[in-house]
Structures are given as structure tokens and as C-alpha cells.
């Protein structure tokens with residue numbers, strides 16, 4: 080079945096069975112391997128992408144369900160060191176990345192969440208990322224990074240990425 | 241100098257925040273097949289034959305069984321006991337028996353259902369306590385993988401003169417590593433009959449050493465390349481050898497690349513976990529609460545095959561008595577075989593089990609004496625000049641007192657502990673605080689490092705910099721960044737000039753396994769040695785080219801100087817790279833500590849340096865729901881030197897959370913030899929909501945032969961949270977919990993029991 084969607088700002092068309100997981104369509108048909116599989120059953124958030132602005136575990140979504148939708152993956156954030164989003168840079172400077180396997184999903188969650196709640200407490204950030212498992216960091220530096228970005232965006236309002 | 245001690249952002253970070261880092265499942269090769277494993281459904285059985293459904297069309301499926309193995313059917317590590325594919329006998333549930341591969345994954349799944357293992361069931365052995373005397377034989381005559389006895393002084397004699405003898409029994413379950421990237425490899429057959437393996441792993445050379453005898457190939461025909469590794473924690477220490485063996489057998493039979501990436505369920509169901517078991521303590525104490533004699537018995541369940549279990553047992557035995565002064569100690573440690581999936585390496589490597597036993601036991605001693613947990617530890621901590629369990633005298637770099645005092649002060653331990661002792665019994669929310677200390681030796685045990693003889697190469701690059709080549713991997717812990725910092729400082733050059741290509745056995749020497757908290761302490765030192773050797777080599781070449789005496793050239797401030805000339809490192813590197821081709825320098829491990837070790841008696845210098853840690857945890861326990869909530873965590877860790885404080889904090893926070901999970905949340909349940917909660921849905925690990933911000937203090941008591949004084953770090957933080965958390969929950973509940981994880985179910989059961997008993 081032909082399915083079209085707007086992926087990272089570009090119209091893409093794929094010919095896949097409608098039940099194919101969005102995760103697999105992204106990774107295999109669109110070669111967007113930044114989105115990861117950690118469990119395949121909605122528990123870890125490694126596969127998390129934005130679908131029409133909502134954070135969604137792409138392992139639980141059939142490609143047929145996203146016909147015409149706008150999708151953002153980690154590849155849509157930046158592709159060169161100069162273009163990194165404030166969250167991507169903060170993840171690096173605050174040590175929020177270790178193995179990096181949870182990072183793409185974690186970044187997408189953070190981007191979506193800060194748009195929804197621009198001035199969160201640390202506990203709220205913890206709650207917001209509680210669907211994204213990270214086995215390396217103990218989460219604290221991820222919270223540090225997201226909090227720092229929220230604070231900076233408050234003091235230097237500008238176009239939020 | 242410049243970079244050591246700085247919180248440099250990780251040098252491999254860009255690929256990781258943009259999705260460009262390539263993990264094994266992101267690779268797709270032309271003509272690639274997908275592999276799958278046919279596994280036993282019984283814990284113990286005779287394998288009569290494999291039945292391939294004659295009515296199924298097998299034409300597009302590659303099939304492999306034990307008869308396809310060209311060499312010896314074993315995954316060699318400590319023993320030759322574990323077959324790559326079971327033959328004749330099945331010894332645990334989910335044991336690999338046959339392999340299939342196909343380009344179409346759906347067809348692969350269908351094909352799997354058309355394979356039947358014809359077996360005759362045998363009686364299984366599940367209880368490790370029965371292993372030694374059981375009629376059922378899994379390993380040798382007595383199912384004993386390893387027994388270690390440590391004797392120091394005269395424990396039975398000293399016990400007699402004790403003012404009081406305190407006994408206790410401590411139990412612990414399996415723990416799953418739960419790296420978020422599951423295990424995976426791709427095997428690519430070569431035209432010369434050789435093979436290349438790309439995969440997620442900790443020890444490329446373990447894979448190499450396992451594959452050569454299995455395939456009957458010389459080492460030069462087997463090449464292992466590590467892909468970006470999404471967490472490992474010990475879980476990717478030995479198992480990748482098994483997975484690689486499977487993918488390689490399929491690749492060699494089909495002549496095509498074969499990818500095998502486990503899904504989560506398979507990963508949990510079949511890969512090795514932290515050893516479950518029991519530790520029994522008997523301790524003689526004098527009137528002042530000093531330890532006079534310690535007798536410790538350790539029993540760990542190794543599962544059906546040996547894997548790394550003897551080494552895990554060694555760590556546990558050495559740490560069994562804790563970081564305490566005691567002249568009379570007797571440890572009897574056993575690792576036994578049962579019909580269960582093999583246990584294996586997990587961060588801490590016997591340390592968390594040992595720490596759980598001895599730290600809970602110290603709490604029990606404190607209770608019997610009516611002193612606080614802090615006070616009993618203060619009275620008994622090891623100090624410089626004391627000897628450890630193995631008789632090793634501590635000469636320097638002992639930060640145990642400092643870490644304990646820091647934690648006690650920051651957590652306000654004494655006051656809170658006292659206050660919680662007197663909280664009203666009937667409150668719904670009750671509080672508790674717990675404390676633990678531990679030590680962890682860096683590097684391989686005893687003469688292990690000398691035997692490993694690790695090597696590191698530094699090479700000039702075409703960009704006027706250097707690249708570091710060795711088998712130690714980056715698995716998230718920060719190896720790339722730390723090695724870059726060490727090399728940049730040793731050479732006096734910019735960090736950007738240092739490259740850290742992923743380990744590839746064809747181009748990188750063996751620097752030993754990425755394990756045992758040895759990568760910074762041992763291999764990091766070799767990076768700095770190799771840098772010195774590289775400077776010497778460059779000086780030699782420059783002297784030849786300039787026609788001057790060797791000693792006319794000296795190096796400083798990032799440049800070579802002679803006869804009024806100043807040649808910056810980068811220019812020299814480019815010049816030599818162009819004129820001489822490959823310029824490489826190597827450093828190899830030498831024992832600078834004069835270690836003396838007897839592997840038979842476990843006497844002597846067990847580790848070149850120990851790291852020390854203390855932790856306090858507070859909980860609030862809801863007596864109605866039995867849910868404990870962690871409200872505070874304070875940890876102080878003496879690691880010699882923080883090469884990269886940001887990364888060190890990250891290691892401590894991450895490792896601590898794994899230890900907290902071990903104490904009160906994480907449980908892999910087993911029924912009849914099979915893991916039953918093999919999904920993330922019910923095999924839980926902590927989320928961001930399960931822990932508050934942790935307060936971490938880094939203490940630096942340098943080890944003179946570590947790079948800039950650094951000691952081991954990786955495992956230390958995981959060793960000690962569990963007993964502290966169990967202690968906190970015990971205080972809150974008003975009952976002693978000596979078995980982990982202390983889950984709400986366990987708390988509820990205990991509270992009900994208590995009420996009935998009352």
C-alpha cells in the first residue's frame with residue numbers, strides 16, 4: 080500500500096503493508112536508523128518519535144495509521160555540529176548521554192515536553208521522561224540538561240526549535 | 241596539564257545526539273540474511289534428534305546444527321564445557337540447539353515452527369544447595385565449577401574467645417543487565433574462507449579467541465570489529481562470543497552476511513545475569529564491637545555452564561569480609577552447577593553480592609550491640625597498614641574513612657537514624673535510613689594483569705594527530721573521551737588531534753577485556769605510556785632526518801626543539817606520516833607494584849589498588865501499599881583521580897541506580913528453570929521517577945601508578961546501594977529484610993506474617 084507522510088519536513092512516500100510498524104518503516108524504508116528499538120512493546124521509549132506534535136512510541140504504531148501525518152525523528156533535529164538544537168547541545172554539555180541508545184527517543188520526548196510545559200520543575204521533568212528508559216545515566220544528568228534548556232529559554236526567549 | 245580533570249563533553253557525542261552513531265542493527269549489508277536460534281524447551285534432557293518437517297519447503301532456508309561445526313563445539317572461556325550448539329544433552333532451558341537463516345524475516349519465523357527437537361527428559365537439578373550431593377551430574381562429579389578457600393589467622397580459634405558471636409544469612413536473586421540495546425552481531429564471510437564479525441560487545445578478543453577453535457581457523461582469518469555499543473554492564477562480556485559463533489556458522493554455511501539481533505524477550509530469556517545465591521556470616525566480636533573472627537560461606541548458582549563464574553566467585557570471596565580490619569578470617573566460597581541458563585558477568589562481578597551479605601551483617605552486629613550502623617563501621621574500617629582478607633597490606637590510597645565521614649555528615653546519618661528509631665509505630669508513612677561501605681579492586685585479580693600483558697598502540701594520522709588503537713571498547717562509560725584526555729595531555733596537544741577508532745582486531749592490539757574496572761586505571765595508563773613511546777620514536781626519526789644527535793632534540797610545550805628550531809607536534813606528525821608512512825608506538829603492561837599472588841591459596845596482593853565508597857539512602861515506606869519511595873541518596877567515592885568529573889558523576893549516578901534497583905525493584909523470576917518475566921513490562925528497571933537527585937562526592941586518594949592517580953570506577957557504585965536500601969526499608973518497616981530485592985510483595989508478606997505472629 081502507498082502511504083505518504085511528512086517526515087522531518089519533507090514529503091515521503093513508501094510502499095509498505097499498512098500493518099508494518101512505523102519504527103520499521105522509518106528504519107528500513109526511509110533509512111532513518113536514528114530511531115531505535117529497545118523492546119518493541121511500548122515500554123522503553125527508544126523508538127519515540129513525534130507524530131503531529133505528539134510523542135509516540137513508533138513500535139506501537141502501524142504505518143497505515145500515519146497516512147498524511149507530520150513526523151519528526153532525531154534526524155530532523157540537526158545534521159551538523161553548528162546546527163545542534165539547544166537540547167542536543169545541552170545533552171552533551173550536561174553529560175546526559177552515555178551509550179546513546181536511549182538518546183534519540185529521550186531528545187524527542189524532551190522537545191515535545193518543553194513545548195507543552197516551558198517552565199517545568201525537576202520532578203515534572205522526571206515524570207515527563209518516565210516513559211523513556213535509560214540504563215546508563217541514572218537520569219539525573221538528563222534532567223539537568225532539560226532543566227537548563229528550559230531556564231535558558233525562559234531568560235532568552237526566541238524561536239524554540 | 242590541560243585536559244585531565246576537566247569535564248570535557250564526550251568526544252563521541254555528536255553522533256549520539258543526531259542519530260548518526262551506527263549501532264549493529266543500523267547496518268544492512270547486501271545479500272544479508274537474518275538468523276534465528278532453535279532452542280530447547282526443557283531444562284535437562286537427552287537430545288535424540290532434530291526433526292526438520294519434511295513437508296515444509298526448506299529451499300530458501302539455511303540450516304545449521306552441531307554437525308556443521310568445523311572445529312571444537314565449545315565457547316571457550318574458563319572451560320570447554322559450553323557447546324555453541326547442544327549435542328546429545330540439553331542442560332538448560334532455551335539452550336541453543338540449531339540455527340536457521342533466511343532473507344525474509346516472516347518466513348524465518350514460520351520456519352522456526354517446523355523444527356522439532358526430539359528429546360527424552362532427564363531429572364533437572366534446580367536447587368544450588370543440593371548441587372554438591374545430587375545424583376544429577378551437570379558438571380564433573382560434584383557439580384562444582386569452583387571452590388575457593390581463604391584463610392587468614394585462626395578464625396575458629398578466635399571465635400572461641402569472642403565476647404559474642406553473631407550469625408546471619410543473606411539471599412539475593414538474579415539481576416538482568418538490561419542494556420537498552422539488545423545483543424546483536426553481523427557475520428560476514430570472507431573470500432579467503434575467513435570471517436568478519438561486527439557487533440555490540442565488550443571484549444573483541446574474547447570473541448576472537450572463542451571463534452578460532454570453534455571454526456578451526458587461524459586468528460588472522462577471524463576479524464572482530466566493535467560497533468557502537470548501547471550499554472553492556474558485563475552483559476556483553478562473554479555472551480557475544482556465543483552469538484557471534486551462531487551468526488558465523490550460518491554465514492559460513494550460506495556464504496552470505498548474517499545478522500542476528502535478539503528481540504528483548506529472547507535477550508532476557510537466554511543471556512547470563514547476575515549470580516543468585518546465599519551468603520552466611522558468623523562473626524566473633526569483642527566487648528568493644530571489634531571484629532575478632534569472620535567466617536563466611538558463599539554459595540552462588542552458576543547455572544548449567546561455567547562461563548566466567550570462577551572469576552566472579554573470586555571477587556566475591558575476596559570482598560566477603562568487607563572493608564574491615566579482622567585478623568582471623570575464613571571464607572569458603574562455592575560456585576555450583578544447576579540446570580538453569582548460565583549466570584555471568586554483571587557490573588560489580590560478585591562485589592554486590594558480597595557487599596550485600598557483609599553490610600547487612602554489620603547492621604545486625606550493630607543492632608545486637610545497640611550501637612549505630614555508623615559507629616560499628618567506624619570501629620572496624622581498614623586503614624593504611626592493615627591487611628585485607630588475602631593478607632595484602634594496604635600501603636596508600638585508602639579513602640574509606642573519608643568517604644564514610646563525608647556521607648555521614650551530608651546525610652546527617654546519626655540524627656536521622658536515631659529519630660527514625662523513635663517514630664510512632666502507627667504512622668502510615670514511616671521513614672528509614674541505611675548506610676553501607678565497600679571497596680572494589682581495580683583490574684584483574686592477582687597476577688591477572690601480568691598474564692593479560694595488555695598492549696596499546698598510538699599512531700600518527702594523516703591529519704597531523706594521533707589515533708589510539710586497542711581492544712578496550714567504548715560502551716557508554718566514556719573510554720573514548722578519557723583516553724583522548726590522557727593522550728592529549730601526555731603529548732601536550734589539543735584534544736581535537738586525538739582519534740579513537742572503534743576496536744578492530746585486525747588493527748588493534750589486545751588490551752584485555754573491557755571489564756574489571758580496568759579501562760581507565762590499567763589501559764589508560766598504557767595510553768599515556770604509549771604517548772611517551774611515540775614521542776621517543778618521533779624524536780628518533782626527526783633526529784635521523786635532521787642529522788642531529790638524539791639528545792639534541794627535546795620535546796616540550798607541544799613542540800620538538802633543536803638547534804633553534806621549533807617544530808609543533810602537528811607539523812612533525814604530518815612530516816613523519818608523509819616521509820615514514822606508518823608511525824606507531826606501543827606500550828605494554830608491566831607490573832609496577834611488585835604484586836605477589838598465590839592463585840591456589842588466594843594469599844597475597846589481590847589488586848594493585850582499591851577504590852572505596854560509602855552510601856546513605858533514605859526511604860519513606862507507605863505501610864498500606866508497602867511501596868518504598870527513595871527520598872535521599874548520598875554517595876562518596878574514592879577513585880584516585882577523576883579524569884573527567886562530569887563523566888565520573890554520570891558513572892556514579894548510573895551505577896548507583898542499578899544498585900538501588902538490585903536492592904528493591906529488579907527481579908527476574910524463575911519457574912522450573914526458565915525465566916518467566918522476560919519482557920520489559922514485568923521485568924522492571926528503575927525509571928526517572930524511582931529515584932531523587934543523588935548527592936555525589938568524589939574523593940581523590942591517588943594511586944601512584946594510575947594515569948594521573950586514577951583507580952577503578954566502573955563497578956564500585958553498583959556494589960553498595962542494595963544493602964543500604966535494604967537497611968533503610970528495614971528500619972522503616974520495623975522488620976529486618978535480609979533478602980533482595982525487597983519488593984512491595986516481600987514487604988507485604990513480611991508485615992502480614994509479623995501481625996499474625998504478634
Ligand code: FES
Nearest residue numbers: 117119121124138
Ligand atoms: S521499542 Fe518502542 S517502546 Fe521500546
Ligand code: FES
Nearest residue numbers: 178181213214215
Ligand atoms: S545513555 Fe545508555 S541507555 Fe541512556
